[in-house]
Amino acid sequence: MVTEPVYVSRYEQRVKLVQDVLKADTPLTVEQSRALAMKLLRTLDRIPEKVR
Template sequence: MAVETVYVSHYDRRIRLVADALTQNSKLADEAAVELAKHVLNALDHIPEKVR
């Protein structure tokens, strides 16, 4: 019997991690948290490594 695995990209895992943190600590709906998480990660990705 073959077991299918679902591929989840590293980016999608990061989005889910941030979105979960946002929904646990606010009254945001999941969809809004995911959209906000995308903006947060985009901003974090553009901070130079030396500054982070």
């Protein structure tokens, strides 16, 4: 039986990475850590490349 590979976008990979760090190091729930991860990434993406 051949299974189809599941596509995961680069954005979702980044969200999952940040979410895992937040979940491991804070008392946040999975939903709260995901919401905060999305806010953090949105903020980081708005910082000009020269500043990063």
